[in-house]
Amino acid sequence: MGNVDYAYPSAEERVHHRVEVPPPQPFFKSLKYSLKETFFPDDPLRKFKNQPTSKRLLLGIQYFFPIFEWGPHYTFQFLKSDLIAGITIASLAIPQGISYAKLANLPPILGLYSSFIPPLIYAMMGSSRDLAVGTVAVGSLLLGSMLANVVNPNEKPKLFLHLAFTATFFAGVFQAALGLFRLGFIVDFLSHSTIVGFMGGAATVVCLQQLKSILGLEHFTHGADIVSVMRSVFTQTHEWRWESAVLGFCFIFFLLVTRYFSKKQPKFFWVSAMAPLTSVILGSVLVYFTHAENHGVQVIGNLKKGLNPPSLTDLVFVSPYLSTTIKTGIVVGIIALAEGIAVGKSFAMFKNYQVDGNKEMIAIGTMNIVGSFTSCYLTTGPFSRSAVNYNAGCKTATSNIVMSIAVMLTLLFLTPLFYYTPLVVLSAIIVSAMLGLIDYQAAIHLWKIDKFDFVVCMSAYIAVVFASVEIGLVIAVALSVIRLLLFVARPKTFVLGNIPNSMIYRNVEQYPNAKHVPGILILEIDAPIYFANASYLRERITRWIDEEEDKIKATGETSLQYVIMDMSAVGNIDTSGISMLEEVKKMVDRRGLQLVLVNPGCEVMKKLSKSNFQKDMGKWIYLTVEEAVAACNFILHESKMNPKKNESESWDNV
Helix, strand or coil, X not given: CCCCCCCCCCCCCCCCCCCCCCCCCCHHHHHHHXXXXXXXXXXXXXXXXXXXXXXXXXXXXXXXXXHHHHHHHCCHHHHHHHHHHHHHHHHHHHHHHHHHHHHCXXXXXXXXXXXXXXXXXXXXXXXXXXXXXXXCHHHHHHHHHHHHCCCXXXXXXXXXXXXXXXXXXXXXXXXXXXHHCCCHHHHHHCCHHHHHHHHHHHHHHHHHHCHHHHCCCCCCCCCCCHHHXXXXXXXXXXXXXXXXXXXXXXXXXXXXXXXXXXXXXXXXXXXXXXXXXXXXXXXXXXXXXXXXHHHCCXXXXXXXXXCCCCCHHHCCCCCCCHHHHHHHHHHXXXXXXXHHHHHXXXXXXXXXXXXXXXXXXXXXXHHHHHHHHCCCCCCECCHHHHHHHHHCCCCCCXXXXXXXXXXXXXXXXXXXXXXXXXXXXXXXXXXXXXXXXXXXXXXXXXXXXXXXXXXXXXXXXXXHHXXXXXXXXXXXXXXXXXXXXXHHHCCCXXXXXXXXXXXXXXXXCCCCCCECCCCEEEEEECXXXXXXXXXXXXXXXXXXXXXXXXXXXXXCCCCCCEEEEECCCCCCECHHHHHHHHHHHHHHHHCCCEEEEECXXXXXXXXXXXXXXHHHHCCCEECCHHXXXXXXXXXXXXXXXXXXXXXXXXXXXX
């Protein structure tokens, strides 16, 4: 790096803009502000200010039940669009519901129950116009596998069913509590890379488990890892049924072709949406006329006719199952929230409206609580169903009501028609849906952009596939949290240089043409300073100074005189950080250098003032790097021109 020629400012230009200390705030007022920004960043109470009591009551009802907000403005045009969308998603919800209930080791009829009551609750309480409510594959797999570790669903099906209701209840309580207490930021710990890896791993495991029905096996492992599944498949080769396998792969091919066609021709989205129900009808007709159930093709059998029976008295709150249901409820609740909120916000972005995350948590939690009382298990807003709802042109959440009515009619009159539905068709529906969750393109994108994100993604995927879904989730979240802690504990520090022919200072690594300023080391700290990173920053700053002095000795340039620390990005500092600054100042003082601070933030200046560090710094706090460099250069210039003039005299001219 070469030297830079400076035109020293005139007396009129040499202005030291004082960095002001904000006026002191009462502790409780400051605490109130911090809590408000943490839990109420959207300020939901602003609508209630300066309103009469009756208006506040109405706004409160509308907040928890958005249907009273958009309902009065509902039009016949909206109804026509929602009617088409509701019927379309019902054609997908019925076969998917039956399939996913089977995936959770639950009676197939529960999939229909869960597509009847929860959508009605969400239509009243949800803030998304596009979310189509129902059961999801990953949540079903998690619920079934976690409960199966405690109770065998084949040996104790009734107890297993009751535990599923109880876990759904706890999931709903947890979800609603997060929304009521404004704790939605907890879900943010599931990073994008975590979700991509976890969903891909879960989808792989789900696909592998469908080999049971596709191959016509009667006995199969309850393990969710690839080793257990493969062992179970290849130790029963003598039980494989080629009829079932041919039927399964034919329907998988049919479903994938229809999906590919709908992607290429978006106006024919209904082709892909109707394909699962078409598969169920074709499979049932084929089995009925060929009597394939007598040749190794398993069928659903009798589905109970009628609406949801009450299940409040079936909830299990006793040992040794209580801890299992609570743990299962929390895990599946978080996954359901992450998927539902992400899907809702994605489609809201396309239509340019806002989805309130905390409202969504309350709505999803409430529908799971009510669902657990009415023979439903875990529900949320699955992507596949919501995408169909969006493409079908839904206008409001009324499409969920239409879907619910269609499912109700199915429960009342059509369930006997599913008797001959082959299980292999349900497995084909699951496999075709799950293949869309294995987002290899997103993984490649992560590799190109951020290798650590790719490692998190693949760690989650491998842990899910080779260990279990729960372990994969824990590992993925742990890696994301570790990365977050690394960002905090090891913040970036940069050396700044001057862009030629300007008064702009930038990172010399990013801008190789930026020149070092002779006699001055300019550092930028790119994070708040806390106890977790104070020691690291002290050591890193010391190392920067050592490296700069070694470089100066090697090149014979002007000796180092000033260390400028740009603190524009330091939003806050704690007592450990202030102690670190005090130690750095003592260190530079011992070396005969001068520490200069630039643009400390509001909170930082408050604490520097209260700790008296501001007084120790004296006038060496500047508003901009340019101003600090100009002042330092002026004093260096003055000392060269007048060696007998001391620094305080030079300061009088600054």
